[in-house]
Each structure stands twice: as C-alpha cells, then as structure tokens.
Amino acid sequence: MAQQIRIALRNCGKLDPEKIEQYIAQSGYLALEKALFDNKPEDILKLIIDSGLRGRGGGGFPTGIKWQAAAKQKSDEKFVICNADEGDPGAFMDRAVLEGDPHSVLEAMTIAGYCIGANKGIIYIRAEYPLAIERLNVAIDQAYKMGFLGKNIMGTAFSFDISIKLGAGAFVCGEETALIKSIEGKRGEPIVKPPFPAEKGLWMKPTIVNNVETYASVCPIIVNGLEWFRGVGTEKSPGTKVFALAGKINNVGLVEVPMGSTLREVVYEIGGGIKDGKEFKAVQTGGPSGGCITKESLDTPITYENLIQIGSMMGSGGMIVLDEDDCMVNIAKFYLEFTLDESCGKCTPCRVGNTRMFELLEDITEGRGTQLTITKLETLANTIKKASLCGLGQTAPNPVLSTMKYFKHEYEEHINNKKCRAKVCRELLTFEIVADKCVGCSLCARNCPVFCIHGEPKTPFVIDQKACIKCGSCVEKCNFDAITVS
Amino acid sequence: MQIKNREDLKKYRESAIAGKTASDKNIKLLVGLGTCGTAAGADMVWAKLENKIKSDKISGVELVKVGCVGYCYAEPTVEVVYPDGESVLLGNIKEDNALDVIELHVKKKTNNASNIIKTNIASNIFKNGGKK
C-alpha cells in the first residue's frame, strides 16, 4: 500500500499554528539556528543546490540555482519573495501550509535571505485566504517578538524583515514578473525575461521568488541533510510533492507522496478510487497550464520530466480526477475560458489567440465544428505556445493539445457525429420522451420554458425537437424517468 | 521572550519540548480548523467538545487547534492522540456526533468506529521511506 511521506506538510494537522512553542518543540527554527551559527551562506546554498530541490510551484526550476543567481549579484538591497498567490483552480496546498504551519515558511524565507544576502522578505498572498493571512500575521508577530525576525536575529549580525502583501485576484500574478509588478502596485502584467528577477526583480533589485511549498520543504533539508532528502523521490526529482486531489475521487484532499509515485498509487491507493463506482477517464494536472493523463499513463512515475513528456505538467499540484461523465472537449474549453478570463491582455498571442481558440472550441461543442476547426486549433496552439510572452500564455494551449492528443475520438464525435458521449455539450444533445414510460402527467410541458412539449393528458407527450433549447428542465422535473438524453 | 543568542534558543527549545512532553501525557484532540474544516462546521465541533470537557470536568484531555490535515472529504476531522503515541483520525465529526469522540475515543479506545479514517502517512519523516 502506497504511503504518504510528509515533508512540506510535516506539521500540518499536528500542531497549533498559532503557538510558536509547539513549532519549536518539533525542530522548529533548528534549521535557522544551524544556518546562522554553524554555516556560511555559501554552505547552505551549496546544500540546497546539492539537495536537488526544485520549485514546487510549477516549472520545477532548481531552487538552489535560482538562489545562487541572486546571491552572485552585488547589490545594496535584495528581496526574498514568497509566492502565496495560489491561483490554480483546484489547488490548495499552499493555503494548507500557511494555515497549518506558517512558521515553516517564515523560517525558510529567513534562511533564503541569509543565503542570498537579502534583508527583506515579502509574502504575496491571495486576499481570498483570510485565515491564512491571519495566521501568518500571528506567526510574524511571534517571530519578531522572539527575535527570529528583525534586527540582529538571535544576536547575530544578520537582520531580516518579512511583510505581507495582498493580491487582488489575478491568476497571472503567479508568474514571477507579474507578481513583482503587483507588489510594486502596478497592473500585474508580466515582463520579458531576461533580465531575470534574480538580476533585476522587485524595484529592479535582485529578487528570488519561490512558492510556499518550496519554502516549506527547505528546513527539513537543512536539519536532516541532503542524503536524507535525496533518499526520497527520484534522482532528478528528489523529495516529495503535495497534490490536491479533487474532482470525481473518493478521498478528496491533500496528499504528499514521494516524487516518482505513480498516478495509480495516488488515485487508487491513496485517493480511494473513483466516486460512485464510475469509470476513470483522466486526471488533469497542472491546472490551466497542464494537460490530462489517461488510463494508459496510470503507471508512469510522477516526475517533472515525465509529466511534460506526456503533455501535461506538474504545475502547483492540482489533480482533478475526471470520470465518464466528463466531456474532454468541454474540460479543455473550461480551462481555456479560465485562461481567457485571467489573461492580462498584454501580448497578442494570448490576448487574441486564446480568444480565437476558445471560439473554435465553442464551434465544436455547439455543433459547428469541421475538420478545418481542428487544423486551425493546431496552428493557433503552436503559435501561442511559441510566441506568448509569459508562462500563462505559453502553456495556455496545453489542455487543448493534450485532450486533442488523447481524446481525439471525442473531438471527432463532436465534429462528425455531433454527439457528446458524456452528455455535457447541451447543443449536441437530443431530449426524447419514451412513450412507454410517459404517463402524460404534463409536468414537463408545464415546466418547459419554451413550451415545446405537447400532448394530451394521460397520453405520451412529445418534444418538438426544432424548438427545444436543450435546457434539461424536463429531465429534472420528470418523476418517471421518461425522458432520455442522447 | 527574546532570543538573544544560541544559548537562549537552546533553553527555550528545552522548555518547549518539556512542555510538549508534559502535554503528551494528555489525550489530545486535534481539531482541524483550517478553512475547509471551519466551513464544514469544525468550530461547532470544537465548542461542543470544549463544553463537554468543562461540564463533565474530564481531566487529562487537551483540545488542540490545528490546520488542515488534508482529508478534505471527511471534514471536519478530529485526531485523537493517546499518551502512548498511538492515534486515530476521525472524519465527518459534526455537531451531532461530536460527543462520540469523547465517548468512543477518550473514555474508551474504540478501534472500529465507523468514522475512523485509515491514514497512510509514514509516521516519521526522518526515516528513509522514499522511493528510488
């Protein structure tokens, strides 16, 4: 039976997040102690590089390398930013860490500051997370009072401050350059890299941006050593990853498993399988930037590289489990609509290209699709991936490409047969009354908003297909299961 | 207290661990009071447990507010940790069955109650339990 190993979530649900003494009793601030008293910044930096810790927020960039780039810069001021703008719909691991173990993030940020020579830390957090903000504030207060933050931390020469900045509802601010713009009080529009934030970041000063889960994984590495950390996970993706299991799965929730676990272990052994005995269809990972993983890939070990190879990505770790009732074209459309809503509108491919792609998907789900629609989708997707300015745009076509790759037959059914097998795409459905089952109660007719159901009482009713707007009210109202949808 | 040097930290840590050891002698009820838990009614559960412990003057029991444990489907959750280190995680504890926690898991140590969640978390992160 697969087991969870909890590194980032090690204290979540185990201690009172508002009591610093409980954190300290559980090896809290031991890593900071070790760093400040026993190590030079470069030692810690080397340890983080050698540990192979990679960014848990999406791309999987090696954390130590990022820190090193900032450490190398000569500057009177540097910044350590924690990205807590968990915008990926269906992911909530960062919230769990901040609500359950805020000190682990503060401690790691302070260590990061020590490593790169920064004295200022900023946590950029979604305004939608009031409880996390409250607990962070409590934790920051405690850390200042006890001397884990502020001037001359624990009597050493190192000083570090942390403050909180609230986001205001923009998914694109998860992109580091957009996040920096947002902290600067501007519109969160990404800027072209290079220069990278490690050279010119917040207020044009060297800056590192890591997400909550990454920071939450730092202290155990320092306490337990890199051998221990590398003992978990795979060679190229050491450690664990937290996944947020959601959708049509029995045990919805957060799980933290070693990298390299298979999807099957996560979904079936830990997640308890599909809800209501339905058939597994796919898992969507990486949110609007990712793609779907099918039955065939259930035994692929989950690593950054493997997921990219099968057309998805790790992302922040949202895993949405889909079953036979989900239409993959519709899912692709859902994600693209999300991207449309959240696109900053700065660059052409994302602003206009995604709109056009969405319209093409609408054509398919509403019965206007042709083979040309598919060709156009492919051309657009290609350009958007290559030419968009930031990660949001570059990955926006992924849900479409990935579903087109693995569920081509569903697209073709929509286009050629004008059918949606999951019965989701309304315009493609036909509502019919089964004469044998209909008792002629007229309830459906009375509830039909367009009055397209006709019949004599106590005889079977009939739906006028031409007038039907496929709203489904009749199905919901019928007490005799007499209306079929196909 | 303000920690001014390593010695201070050492002392503080020792006292924190001592405090923990002392409280570990109690039966601890860890109530998941994250956003999900609260939305599912964990605050009511907390209140109910607190009242019961007070009114019945149950000693050796300690309520602890914790963050999200991750078993969202079974929110609200209460984890019962016994002095011997053993624990059970209880799911779907609502206002109406909150007192079962006291009856079935504090006063007694029932291992087959319907709301026990089978957890699968390796107990100690310091062990090498990972895959290669």
Place this chain on the structure above:
Amino acid sequence: MSRITINDIQVEVFKDATILDAAKEVGIYIPTLCHLDLEQFNIENKAGSCRICMVDVDTNGRKKMMPACCTPVEEGMVVKTNTPEVVEVRRTVLQLLLSDHPFECLTCPKSLDCELQALAKKFGIYEVTCTGKMSTYEIDHSSKSIKRDLSKCIMCRRCETVCTTMQTVGVLSGFGRGFKAVVAPPEMEPLTESVCVFCGQCVNACPTAALTEINYISDVWKAINNPNKKVIVQTAPAVRVGIGEEFGLPAGTEATGMLTAGLRRLGFDAVFDTNFSADLTIMEEAHELIERVKKNENLPILTSCCPGWINFLEFQFPELLNIPSTCKSPQQMFGAIAKSYYAEKIGVKPEDMVVVSIMPCLAKKYEASREEFIKDGITDVDYVLTTRELAQMLKEAGINLDKLKDEEYDNPLGESSGAAVIFGASGGVLEAALRTAYEWITKKTLGNVNFKDVRGMEGVKEATVDIDGLKVNVAVTSGLGNARKILTKIKKGEANYHAIEIMACPGGCLNGGGQPYIHGDTSILDKRLKAIYSIDESKVIRKSHENPYIKKLYDEFLIEPGSHKSHDLLHTQYFKKNK
C-alpha cells in the same frame, strides 16, 4: 562587446544591445510593431508585447523563440530570423491582430501611413483566415484635438509610454485585462474628462488610427467657399520644414515658398505667417522679461507659446500659475491682430473674417477654443489644421506641392525675422527673446545673435547670458517629463533662473503632434531642426524688433509693448484645472 551569429552572419555588438540592434547592424530586417525607439529622447517602448519580431534563438544549446526587440544579445548566441517556423509564427500573430481589427482601410485616416497595414502588405496577407468576435468601442471625439478609436488599438502601448513615461501626463494607462484590455484614460472616460493636455505625442506614436487628430478639413473647405467670408491663413514656423515630407521631398526640405503657393491655390484670401506674430510675441515677452528682471519679481518667467505645456501647468502645477508670461501664443496673437488691426485696415468686419491656422500641433486646436480667446462671440482663430491635414487638403485639391514655384507671403502679416522661425525648435523662443532683450537693455547691437547653448534636442539646456554685467540664467526644456522636473525645482525654490522656455513636445514644435509621422525615425527631426536654423541664417533681419511690419504695427495701432491695447489683445491669464 558580444559576438553573435544572425542568419550565419557574424556580428559584434555592445553588450547591452538587443537582437534587433544587432540585426540592424548587418542590414537584416526584422519586422516590429509595438517597438518604438525615440533614441533622441531616451524613450523606448520595448514591451515585447506584439510578438511580431519573434526570432529563433539558440543560446548555448537552449533553443527558444524570443522577441528580437527586447532580448539582449549574449555571447555565442545563434539567431535565425527567417526560418519557416519563424515566418509562420509571425504570420499567425499578424492574422490574430487583423482578426480583431476593423477592415476600414479604404476610409481610414491612417491608410498608407498605418504600420499594421504596411506589415500585412509585407507579409502578403490577402485573406484573413482567423475570425471571431471583435473589440468595438465608442469613438471618443469629445475633444477638439484628439480622436480615439479603440477598435483600432492593437495594444502596442506606445501611446501609454509617451504619455506616462515621456510626458508624465499620465492620462493613458492599460485598462481592463484579457481580450477587453485597452489603453485608455481613467475609467474609459472621454479625454475631456481627463488631465490630457492634447500634446498629441500619443497620436505621433500610434502605429494605427486608434489615435488621430480631430479633422477640420471640411469646415475649412466650407469657409473658403463661402463668398461672404474673408478667409485668411497663418502658417506656424515648424510647418514649413515638415510639409515637404508629405509630398516625397527629403526630410529637412525648407518648403516655405511652396507652402505659400499651395495655400494660395487652395483659395485663401490672404496667406500670412505665424512668424509675424512670433516676432510680435517677442516684443511683448522681452518687454515683460525686462520688467520682471528689473523688479526682480515673479521670476523665472516662463514662455507661454505652447498650449500643451500651459495645460500641463494648469492641471499639475496650479501653484505656479502666476509665473508664465501673460503673452498669448503667436497663433492667438495673430488671430487677435488679424481681426482688429488687419480687419480694420481692409474694411472687413471681424465676424466676416475667418482665421485658419496651419499648425504642427494638436493642442493648438484646443487652444483656439479656449473661452478667454473668444470675445463677443468672435474667436481669435477659427480653425486649426495640422501639417498633416493641410497636406491632405492639398492632395485632395490635386495640388502637387513639390511642383509649385515659390511664392511670398502677403503683407502686412507675412513678414518675419529669423528670430521668429526658430520658434519651431526647442530653444528658439528664448533665443529670440534674448536677441531683443539684449539690445533693449544694453541699447547696443548684438554682434553674434546665435545662442547655441540653448539649441538642440536635449531635454534640458541651461545657459548664463551676460547682458552688460547682468547675469541672466536661462533654461530651455522640452518634453513635459523634463518640464515636470524643472517645475518641481521651481516649486521647491531650488531653481535660480530668470527665464525658462518650455515646450510640451520633445525637441519643440518641429516634433509636434500634428507633424508628418516619423514612425520612430528621430533622424528626421534632426533634419527639420537643421532646416529651421538655416532659414534663420538666411534671413537679413534676425531680430524681432527689427521687423519693419512689427514696427509699423506698434506705430499705427499698439503704441508700445505692454501698452493698454497690447494687454487687451495680446495677453491672457491662466486657470487652475481640477484633476
């Protein structure tokens, strides 16, 4: 220096150069659209947002498509600008832009001057394969100066950069997001509700017709063809060095004579020169300067010829309203004199006279409509056309400006000195004022009339002029961003100047919002600048107070600078405008 390879050609460029710079170095064309480099003014819009300049880049084995306009070179970089992949991406990007752009080329004011249209032509796009919903917005023609048609906006953000970074006016900003994102004044309100000063630099920067001037051509045609009206025209100094470009003449062609001839062909009853009233302005302003310096009060005196800058002052620095010269601008002085002195002379009622201005400027359109310049229902100036609109009119009338023989301005409002023509360049007004002030104060003839320290394109120029032992500190600034810096200094009492010339447009009127489009090629401005100073050099009379018709005007009508009548006709006041 970094060495890189572009399309197999080795090139060595400075470390901070972009791929685009490097490509230019070796004559490789990479299309751009959002990129705008106003090198002279240190302003660059390199948002990298349009994605038309994408190129294949291989940096030590890492391959990626990058925008050439804003990707710095890196040693050993291998760049390909024309692979089938690159071309495909660019074509698709262009298709996408076109799919959200109205197909009005035939009737669009920017037709043949539109950078998007030019690219479509260059890429041979004869069919839009990509279609879908389009952005439609109400056209904002609330102001007298600038028309905003957001359905033609391609989100290059050039206007935002010039408005916010260069001019620090801060009217235009990104608004909304995603497909609905636009560049607009706060809350998408009309320009007249904003702090827009109508400098028109945004119009110059716009690659399409999202920002254009409010066009008065048909009104002017109507006036010219009205037999009951005496229609006269004045031409601003900078127009004569710009208009030739519209007719294929090389930049920097001095076209005064052709311009005069062309205007006469259009049917104006008299063709006059704003340079005349520029000389008049100097008479009044030099007088004011001397008065203030003598009394040592209300200093520094600020020039007031530029309505864009005056608007800026009224919005942004209301506490400094008392220091600009009270002189009306040459345009308004011209109108005031034309409808009094001249009208009287030729026996036409002011209400039967129509004054048309040809200006390099959009703020002039607004200025002409200011309440202070309307007395008893009579406006100093009735219609203001830009250099571009005039070119349009001439073309419409089939007049090939470049083929016309030079003609002279009419009198009495057509004669001018060299001091007047330099009003068209940043520093000119101050230089002209100094020429006159010097002689008035010292009662001596100025030997060298050239004050070269105040010439040129730099944003802030300073000089100290010794006028018979009186050390006069002057400064010249152009571009409102630079003006803001100087004004802030004045506000804080940190400035020690006697006189400052301020022009809203960087470089002065020759780069005005109504001049022919330069599409980012600032070398054109240098050529216009050269032409202006060469006109000055070629003039026999180079000081305003030596203009015989000006002398006559004072003798016959105004009496003397600063007289009661002067004040009545030639001076004005300023008002605080609410932000």
Place this chain on the structure above:
Amino acid sequence: MDSNKTLEIGLPKEQFEELDRYIGSLKIDKEDERRTGYLIQVLHKAQHIFGYLPVGVQKFIAENVGVPHSDVSGVISFYNYFTTVPRGKTRISVCMGTACFVKGAGKVLSEFERYLKIKNGEVSEDGKFSIDILRCVGACGLAPVVIVNDKVYGNVTTKQVGDIMALYINEEATHADKK
C-alpha cells in the same frame, strides 16, 4: 482634505476621513518612486470602507498616494477583487474552480441566476443581492462551494439554492422590519 469632493460624489465624509487616516498612517513619501507599492493595500482598505471604488474615491487615492488617476483606475480594472460599482448587500459568490466546476458549479450558478433573475456580475434592482463567480477558494473538498457574504456553503446542490436564498431573504425581511 477636500470636502467638496466628498459632497460631489455623495459619499459619507466619515468614510473619507477613515481612509485619510489610514493613508496618513502609511507615511507615504510622495517623491519616493516606491510609493506605488502602497497602492493596492490602500485600494483594499478603501473598498473595505466604501464597499466599492467610485471615481471620487479613486481620485482621492491618486492624490494622496501621489500617482496619476489613470494608474489607480488601470490597477482597479486589472484585479478582479476590486469593483467600481456597489455590490449587493448580500453577495453570492459561486466558486468556479475546477473541482467545483466538474461537480456542477455551473448548474448551481444558473440556479441562483434563475432564482434571483440576475446574471453573474449583476446586482438585483433593489440592490439587495449580487452574484459573482470566484476562482477557487481552496475548499475543493467541499465542492461545489458557494460563499454568501462570508459564510461558506459546501456540497451545494441546485435543490439547496432555494433553501439558502430563503435564509437571506428572511434575514433581509427581518432587518427591514426592525427599521
């Protein structure tokens, strides 16, 4: 403080004073290029005080933080959290995160829309109710999730929409009675 401005837009003076005090407490140096860093938190505060961010409030903020009005307006229009029109007294927010979406949040939204006869993003004519959508509140275990004011409702079905609404309609009615 410019009291004309408050009168002009008909918002309570006390609210402006509160905002003024808050901005004052930040000790913003208007010549510091980093002053913009305060903008978003000031907007959060202002929206908390006024409930929305009308032009008068925007201009007040622009003046007091020392940034152009266009920046304030541009920022507000960029972030979903900010609104320039008043929302309903009772705000119904339907989570449209993926987990909620696949569990039928769309249908729940339609039901609210049908029930209140307003669309997503709109406010009812009497100003009492408004509907909007949220992108994941991180309570995916309870999907689909609906938040009414600050109360979170989990596992909401279309059938429960009426029940939830009844709670608030009654509440509105009792409030009205008391007045």
